[in-house]
Structures are given as structure tokens and as C-alpha cells.
Amino acid sequence: xxxxxxxxxxxxxxxxxxGAAVKKARPDGNGKIPVTxxxxxxxxxxxxxxxxxxxxxxxxxxxxxxxxxxxxxxNEDKTAIFDSYCEFLNYFDCSINVQLSFLNQLTDLExxxxxxxxxxxxxxxxxxxxxxxxxxxNQLAKGNNGLVRTKFITFGIESENLREAKSKLERIEADIIxxxxxMGVLAQPLNGAERLAILHRCFNPDGREKFRLSWNxxxxxxxxxxxxxxxxxxxxxxxxxxxxxxKTGAVSFIQIMASEMSxxxxxxxxxxxxxxxxxxxxxSIDQNKAIKTVKRKITDLDKMKxxxxxxxxxxxYDIDIMPSDINTFGKDAKALLNDLQNRNERLFMxxxxxxxxxDTKRKLDNIIFQEQGIAQxxxxxxxxxxxxxxxxxxxxxxxxxxxxxxxxxLTTSSTAIFVPFTTQELFQDGEALYYGLNALSNNMILCDxxxxxxxxxxxxxxxxxxxxxxAKREIANAFLTTKDDIIICDPExxxxxxxxxxxxxxxxxxxxxxxYINPLDINLNYSEDENPLALKSDFVLSMCELIVGGKNGLExxxxxxxxxxxxxxxxxxxxxxxTAEMPVLQDLYNLILSQPEPEAxxxxxxxxxxxTGSLNIFNHRTNVDMNNRLICFDIKELGKQxxxxxxxxxxxxxxxRVTVNRAEHKSTRYYxxxxxxxxxxxQTAAYSVEIWKRFRKWGGIPTGLTQNVKDLLSSREVENIxxxxxxxxxxxxxxxxxxxxxxxLNISPHQLSYVTNSGxxxxxxxxxxxxxxxxxxxxxxxxxxxxxxxxxxxxxxx
Numbered sequence: 001x002x003x004x005x006x007x008x009x010x011x012x013x014x015x016x017x018x019g020a021a022v023k024k025a026r027p028d029g030n031g032k033i034p035v036t037x038x039x040x041x042x043x044x045x046x047x048x049x050x051x052x053x054x055x056x057x058x059x060x061x062x063x064x065x066x067x068x069x070x071x072x073x074x075n076e077d078k079t080a081i082f083d084s085y086c087e088f089l090n091y092f093d094c095s096i097n098v099q100l101s102f103l104n105q106l107t108d109l110e111x112x113x114x115x116x117x118x119x120x121x122x123x124x125x126x127x128x129x130x131x132x133x134x135x136x137x138n139q140l141a142k143g144n145n146g147l148v149r150t151k152f153i154t155f156g157i158e159s160e161n162l163r164e165a166k167s168k169l170e171r172i173e174a175d176i177i178x179x180x181x182x183m184g185v186l187a188q189p190l191n192g193a194e195r196l197a198i199l200h201r202c203f204n205p206d207g208r209e210k211f212r213l214s215w216n217x218x219x220x221x222x223x224x225x226x227x228x229x230x231x232x233x234x235x236x237x238x239x240x241x242x243x244x245x246x247k248t249g250a251v252s253f254i255q256i257m258a259s260e261m262s263x264x265x266x267x268x269x270x271x272x273x274x275x276x277x278x279x280x281x282x283x284s285i286d287q288n289k290a291i292k293t294v295k296r297k298i299t300d301l302d303k304m305k306x307x308x309x310x311x312x313x314x315x316x317y318d319i320d321i322m323p324s325d326i327n328t329f330g331k332d333a334k335a336l337l338n339d340l341q342n343r344n345e346r347l348f349m350x351x352x353x354x355x356x357x358x359d360t361k362r363k364l365d366n367i368i369f370q371e372q373g374i375a376q377x378x379x380x381x382x383x384x385x386x387x388x389x390x391x392x393x394x395x396x397x398x399x400x401x402x403x404x405x406x407x408x409x410l411t412t413s414s415t416a417i418f419v420p421f422t423t424q425e426l427f428q429d430g431e432a433l434y435y436g437l438n439a440l441s442n443n444m445i446l447c448d449x450x451x452x453x454x455x456x457x458x459x460x461x462x463x464x465x466x467x468x469x470x471a472k473r474e475i476a477n478a479f480l481t482t483k484d485d486i487i488i489c490d491p492e493x494x495x496x497x498x499x500x501x502x503x504x505x506x507x508x509x510x511x512x513x514x515x516y517i518n519p520l521d522i523n524l525n526y527s528e529d530e531n532p533l534a535l536k537s538d539f540v541l542s543m544c545e546l547i548v549g550g551k552n553g554l555e556x557x558x559x560x561x562x563x564x565x566x567x568x569x570x571x572x573x574x575x576x577x578x579t580a581e582m583p584v585l586q587d588l589y590n591l592i593l594s595q596p597e598p599e600a601x602x603x604x605x606x607x608x609x610x611x612t613g614s615l616n617i618f619n620h621r622t623n624v625d626m627n628n629r630l631i632c633f634d635i636k637e638l639g640k641q642x643x644x645x646x647x648x649x650x651x652x653x654x655x656x657r658v659t660v661n662r663a664e665h666k667s668t669r670y671y672x673x674x675x676x677x678x679x680x681x682x683q684t685a686a687y688s689v690e691i692w693k694r695f696r697k698w699g700g701i702p703t704g705l706t707q708n709v710k711d712l713l714s715s716r717e718v719e720n721i722x723x724x725x726x727x728x729x730x731x732x733x734x735x736x737x738x739x740x741x742x743x744x745l746n747i748s749p750h751q752l753s754y755v756t757n758s759g760x761x762x763x764x765x766x767x768x769x770x771x772x773x774x775x776x777x778x779x780x781x782x783x784x785x786x787x788x789x790x791x792x793x794x795x796x797x798x
Contacts, residue, residue, distance in 0.1 A: 037234050038226040041203075042394045042401055046225045048215060050191045051162070051169060052399060059165035060156035060400030061173055062195050065180055065187040067151070069771060070263075070421035077748060081183055082263070086416045088179045090346055092155070092284055096172065099154040100280040100420055101398040102270055104147055105201055113137055115429055116446065118480050125502065129480050131782055136434060136444070138779070143443035147273065151420060152190075152198070154400040184769065185421070192225075195398070200229040202397040205247055205275055205357045234393075240384040241364070242393065248364050249357035251385050251392030252371075256352075256408050258379035261417040265378040269354070270422055271441070272374075274367050277355040279395060281402040282348045282415055287340065290347035294337045339411050348415045349407040354382065355396040424770050433477040435470075435729070435765055436776030439754065445765065445774055449701060450667065452726040452768050456692050457703040458675075458712070460741075461731030466760040466776070467705045470729055471671050472498050472788040473778060474703075479630060484667040484701075486630045487657060489650050491643070491674040493636035497787040504630030509617065509646050510637030516620035519543060519649045520583050522570065523656040533574070537566040539652045540588070542687055546645055548606040553682075558599050565591040585611050585619040615642055618649060626653070644681050647672075651687055658700045667699045675704035676711040685718050692721045703727075709737040713744070728766035732758040747771075 043054045052060045070081055092098050116136045118129040155172055159165035173189055180187040190198070193213055200211040213228045235243035241250045269278055285293075339345040354371065358364035368382070375382040385392045391403040423440045432446040449455040461467045472495065478484055479502055486504075488495050499506050507515050522536050544562050545554050554562070569588050573580040589611045593604040611619050633653075638646045658668045670691075678684040688704075695702050704721065706712065712722045722744065733741060733755045742752055745766065754773040755763050761776035778785055 037230040040234050041226050043399055046192045048192045050195055054401050057158050058156055059159055060154050061169045062152050062154045062190045062398050063187050064152050065185050067424045068184050068421045069424050070419055084183045086412050089412050089416055094284050094286045097156050097283045099400050101152040102278040103150045104276045106147055106275050135779055139444050152398045154398045156400040196225055196229050199397055203229055203231045236390045239387045242389040247357040248361050251355045251389055252382050253406050254352040255381040255383055262378055263417050263419050266418045267422040268374045277396045279353045281351040285347045291340050345411045348410050350410050350415055351404055351407050353396050426772055431482050436774035439773035439775050447767050449727050454696055454724055454726040455701045456725040457727035458725045459705040459729045462707055462734055465731035468790055469788055471705055484669050486669045487654050488632040489672045490632050490634050493634050494790050495632045499632040501787050502630050505625045505628035506632045506634055507624050508634045511617055515624050518622045519618050523659050537563050540566050548603055561595050561600050644684055647678055648684050658698045662698045670702045673705045675706040676708040679711040679718055689717055689720050692724045709740050726768050730755050731763040
């Protein structure tokens with residue numbers, strides 16, 4: 001029997017529903033099955049300013065943000081960051097869809113090694129460069145620096161046209177960057193080329209195909225931007241995996257089973273040692289709509305409860321016995337309603353996706369198995385998407401679209417538990433120097449102090465923790481990597497082996513030495529706004545105050561006499577610098593002695609011991625090579641009377657070198673060991689403060705090494721040294737010093753644990769606003785270690 005055909009006419013609404021279903025069933029969403037890789041990439045147009053039109057009326061933008069030390073912070077700081085992040089999430093209303101993207105992508109290890117390799121120069125130090133490069137490669141292998149971790153937030157809105165979308169997106173962008181700033185997070189918007197470069201990396205994970213884009217080429221060639229980022233092919237013939245060029249991959253989703261989550265889950269996923277693209281999509285629900293929905297669910301649960309009670313009454317058992325699910329869901333729904341009505345909570349629909357790629361199916365399965373273990377650890381499940389791999393890829397990459405219908409409703413605080421911050425890294429290129437391994441991630445720390453607003457540095461640590469060794473390592477690295485000049489003030493005569501190996505000039509200043517430097521040497525290559533004679537007069541006044549001045553220092557009339565004589569002593573030299581000889585201390589002494597004021601006798605008498613007496617080592621013209629790129633002033637044998645004066649004279653020599661180098665656009669690094677010796681005397685302390693204040697403008701990079709933090713904070717003036725140092729290398733600290741440092745640097749107790757009873761070469765690096773715990777275990781079987789160590793049992797006998 002044949003059934004009659006009944007003709008029915010679809011309504012307009014039904015036609016639209018059927019059409020939408022058919023359209024959605026097509027992989028590209030436009031009613032056409034993609035035949036090229038470009039057609040699978042779901043956006044219509046990328047503009048130069050970074051706005052992407054994903055469909056006719058949806059536009060997105062992307063911001064890259066950088067990490068902060070959330071995992072290292074103390075509990076109070078973590079709570080503050082978490083609360084700020086909750087406020088950040090609540091900013092997004094239901095008109096904004098948001099995607100957080102976390103890209104861990106393997107780069108070519110050979111490219112990374114090229115970044116840290118010291119190229120041969122043919123200057124006699126290539127054997128040291130080779131050894132240092134080998135050491136850096138070994139350190140690189142210990143961490144995951146071959147894995148580039150980047151984080152992005154992509155946000156999108158519905159808009160009638162580009163002009164309207166642009167103004168809205170720019171306002172949202174400014175608000176997001178401002179909110180990040182309150183959390184101490186650096187963020188920067190991406191332009192169109194930068195967004196396309198990221199997509200290129202996602203679609204070409206092997207890194208062999210370089211990204212090359214020319215906006216000008218597009219109209220002439222007829223190409224679209226998708227042609228510059230698309231892989232050679234996509235293959236979605238298998239239900240739960242895909243092929244992308246020669247890589248096999250899979251997209252999975254995280255099914256949240258737990259009622260309570262840990263803020264460590266996301267960090268565990270991001271700390272894996274393989275490529276991973278993790279994406280979190282969330283969109284808030286209108287608050288009134290969310291409350292009504294929850295109330296309706298509570299009503300439905302109450303109805304179910306009543307039905308169960310009726311059933312119990314009819315069957316003759318206790319009506320208070322309810323199915324556990326009804327009681328559990330009822331409590332959860334009422335708690336959720338309370339959160340939405342009485343606390344600062346919104347309801348978000350959240351989708352968490354993970355995309356993995358590998359060379360073979362076996363490797364891919366192993367990677368996913370490892371990640372499933374992480375999910376199970378937090379009572380969640382990682383499941384592959386079935387027959388939605390194409391949609392999954394497009395939802396993982398930072399375009400800002402999500403066609404995956406698997407969503408989980410979470411409150412603001414539940415969504416915020418996926419805190420997107422873990423551990424800061426410090427890995428810069430250019431003239432970046434090596435400072436050890438990140439104690440949290442085991443990655444190399446490479447940074448360039450010149451990129452700081454203020455490159456001045458301080459090395460702090462108790463005796464035996466590696467202060468001098470760390471300075472020598474930086475000196476050797478800077479010598480081999482940069483063109484900077486390096487000057488060392490060495491009160492303990494321990495830098496000689498390194499300086500000697502690098503063919504530097506060691507100047508031994510002592511009463512028995514035949515090497516001399518003239519404290520009255522003057523450099524005329526000052527800038528136009530600086531008077532060299534005035535600056536030299538200031539130095540001579542400081543020197544005389546150290547020699548002559550008693551408790552109250554020099555009297556005004558004595559200062560006037562000295563200033564007058566300084567101008568007179570340089571008159572002949574300034575008139576004809578090419579033929580006239582540089583004056584010495586004897587010339588200044590004779591001029592002071594010839595002045596009519598009685599105070600001149602007092603000054604000359606005090607200077608006599610340093611001119612014609614037993615301490616006349618500074619009454620000679622300079623007879624050493626002051627133009628060597630590496631100079632070390634060995635002042636160990638200076639007696640108590642001369643040490644402070646010697647250090648002051650050394651600082652003046654450094655000033656002269658800095659002024660010469662400034663004209664040549666060259667940096668000068670100055671290392672002062674036993675820095676506390678300079679800070680104990682008012683004159684040398686004042687001179688040091690001047691260096692810390694003004695060196696930066698002249699291309700100078702001073703570094704003080706000391707174990708006495710209290711000396712750095714002995715006066716408000718000396719405290720400027722501490723405040724004007726953006727680079728602090730902190731090793732093990734004594735208990736009293738830890739408390740002082742915690743107060744001045746706002747260090748958490750957890751951070752302090754890295755400088756409490758720590759071993760040699762372990763501590764904290766402060767690089768601007770970045771704080772990183774480090775471990776520096778320099779290989780002992782190297783030539784450099786033998787000439788840098790100060791341990792008696794390891795020191796080579798020369």
C-alpha cells in the first residue's frame with residue numbers, strides 16, 4: 001500500500017530555519033564546500049590596522065599581553081590579581097565575545113642557537129667565545145627556550161559597518177589595555193600584518209615556511225591575505241583528527257566535571273614541553289536573562305521535587321527521601337542565584353579548546369594522553385571533537401570566531417579561575433647577556449640592561465654567594481658580545497686572571513707601584529652644555545675635602561682658594577693642549593702655597609704628604625695605557641689613608657673615559673667591588689651618587705657590588721643609588737637585610753625564600769618591573785670558570 005503524498009507549505013520562519021541549518025552544515029558557512037585551504041580559513045577580510053571582518057557584520061581585534069609572576073606571588077598578591085581579573089571579566093557585556101589564546105610553538109632550535117651563539121671575531125678570543133657559546137647551548141638544552149609562548153586576547157562585536165565597528169573596537173581596546181595595566185600586565189595591540197603572522201605560525205607549525213606579506217602586492221597580484229598564511233593543504237576526512245600540510249593534529253575540548261577548580265590547571269597545560277594552542281572563548285549572558293533562567297531552573301527542580309514527593313506518598317515511603325541529583329542541583333542553583341543577585345558575579349558561557357599537532361599519529365596520541373592526565377588531575381576530561389575538527393581549528397586560532405556549540409555556564413569567579421598568568425620569562429635578543437636559568441621554568445635568562453630606563457645595577461649578597469663571580473661572568477660576556485668599554489675598581493685584587501686573559505690593562509695603585517695615574521688629567525671632549533674646568537674643579541674640591549677637611553669639611557674661603565688655583569693650573573694647558581704638558585699635583589700645590597690667604601698654608605700643608613711626602617703616588621703623570629678597552633684598577637695594596645683617595649681618583653678616571661666614549665656613541669660599563677667602602681665617606685659617597693644620577697645620560701652603566709645593604713640606605717642621598725638602579729642581582733641575604741629589602745623592594749615572603757639560605761649563584765633578578773628567581777651553575781670544567789672563581793681550592797696557581 002502506497003502512502004499518499006501530503007503537500008505542505010513551509011512558513012517563512014521554517015524556511016529560514018532550514019536554510020540556516022543547511023548553511024551551518026557546510027564547512028565554510030557560506031553554503032559551499034571548501035576546495036582550497038584558503039576557503040577553510042573563516043574570515044572575510046583583514047585590514048591593515050588589525051581589524052578583522054569575520055562575516056558580514058562581525059569584527060574583531062587582537063591584543064598581545066605578557067606574563068606576570070602570578071605563581072610566584074604571595075597569597076595576598078594572588079588574591080589581589082584574582083580580584084582584578086574578575087573585575088576585568090565583568091567589563092565584557094553580552095555584546096562582546098572574547099577569546100583568550102595561548103600559543104606554545106616550537107621554533108627551529110638551530111635558529112635559537114644562532115641567537116645565543118657568539119660569532120668568531122678573529123681577535124684572539126675566539127677560543128673563549130667558542131667555550132662560552134657551548135656553555136650557553138648546554139644551558140639552553142636544560143629548558144624550553146625553543147618553545148615560544150605567546151598570549152593574546154581577541155574581542156569581537158556585531159556592527160553594521162567598518163566605521164562604526166572601528167570606533168567601538170578602539171574604545172574596548174583602550175579599556176582592556178588600561179585594565180591590564182592595573183594588574184601590572186604589559187599589553188600591545190596588533191596590526192593586520194602582526195595578526196596574519198600569528199595565524200601563519202598556527203597554520204604552518206613546522207616553521208619552515210617563512211611569512212612574507214606585502215600589502216602593496218595584493219592589488220597587483222590578485223592574491224588575498226589568506227594566500228600568505230594558508231598551509232599547503234587541510235584534510236578533514238577523519239572524524240577526530242586532521243592533516244595540516246605534513247602535520248597530523250587534533251582539536252579537543254575540556255569537559256569541566258569538578259564543582260571547584262584550581263588556578264593551577266591552566267598553568268599545568270601551558271607548561272607542557274610540546275606545541276599546544278589553547279583557546280578559551282567566553283561571552284557573558286545578560287544579567288536579567290541569566291537570573292530569569294536560573295529562577296526557571298529552580299522552579300523546574302521544585303516541580304520535580306514535588307512530583308517525587310507525590311510518588312513517595314503514593315508508594316508509602318518517606319517523602320523526605322529525594323534523589324541525590326535533585327538535592328545537589330537544587331542547592332547549586334540557589335547558590336548560583338544568590339551569587340548573581342547579591343555578589344558581583346555575572347554568568348558566562350565558556351568553551352575551552354586545545355589544538356595539538358605532531359609529526360606522526362603516535363606522537364599525537366602520546367601528547368593527548370599526557371594532556372588527558374593533566375585534565376583528570378583536576379577532575380575534568382579532555383575529549384576530542386568528533387566531525388568538528390575544521391570548526392575546532394578555526395575556534396582555536398586567534399581570529400575571534402567560535403562555531404563549537406559545547407559550552408559550560410560559569411560565574412565570573414569560576415571563569416577567572418583560569419588565570420592567564422603563570423611565570424615571567426626574560427629572554428631578549430640583540431646584545432642580551434646571560435644571567436642564569438629561571439628557577440621556575442628552567443629557561444635561560446638573557447637580558448640587555450641597556451634596554452632599561454635606567455641600566456644602573458647593584459649586586460647584593462653575603463660573602464661566598466658569588467657576587468664577584470657574577471660580575472666577572474657579566475664582564476666576560478659583555479666583552480665577548482658587545483663593543484662596550486669596561487672599567488673595574490678592584491679592592492681585593494681578584495680580577496687580574498680574567499683581565500689578563502682578555503688582554504686588558506691592570507693598573508696597580510700602591511706606594512710601591514711604578515704605574516701611575518694623574519688625578520689632574522682633564523678631558524676636553526665634554527658636551528657643549530658642560531664646562532670641563534668646572535667639573536674638574538668639583539672633583540679637586542672633593543679630593544681636597546677628603547685630604548684636608550676635618551669634621552666640618554672645607555671652609556668657604558678654602559674652597560674659593562682651591563677653585564681659583566684649579567683655574568690657574570690649567571691656564572697654559574687650555575691655551576695650547578697639543579704642546580703643553582698636563583699639570584700634576586705638585587703644580588697645584590705650588591699655586592696654593594703662593595696664595596696670600598693664611599688658609600692657603602693649611603691646605604698646602606695637608607697636601608704636602610701627597611706631593612713630596614711618603615704618599616706621593618698621585619704626583620706623577622699617567623704612564624699606563626688608559627685607552628685599553630678593559631681596564632682594572634687594583635687598589636688592594638693602598639693603605640687605609642690612600643684607599644678612599646684612590647677610589648675617588650679611579651672614579652674621576654672613569655668620568656674621563658665616559659665623556660670620551662659619549663662622543664663616540666659607545667657605552668662604558670663600570671664595576672665597583674666592595675662598594676660599601678665608597679659609601680662610608682661623605683665625599684666618595686657623594687661622588688658615587690652623582691655617578692648613579694648622571695651616568696645614564698652619558699652612556700655609562702655602573703654596577704656596585706656590596707654585602708652591606710644598610711650602607712645603601714645610610715642616608716637619603718645615598719638611598720638615591722638604590723632608587724636609581726633598575727637592575728638588581730640579589731644573592732643570599734642575611735636575616736636583617738632581608739627585612740630591609742622586603743620593605744624597600746616590596747618582595748613577598750615567597751620571593752624572599754629564594755634569597756634565604758640559598759646556595760652560591762642562586763637568588764632573584766630585578767629587571768625593571770620583572771622579578772625572576774634564578775640559578776646560575778656555571779660549568780666548572782671550563783677555562784673561564786678557572787679564571788673567574790675566587791675559591792682558593794679552585795683557583796689556578798699563576
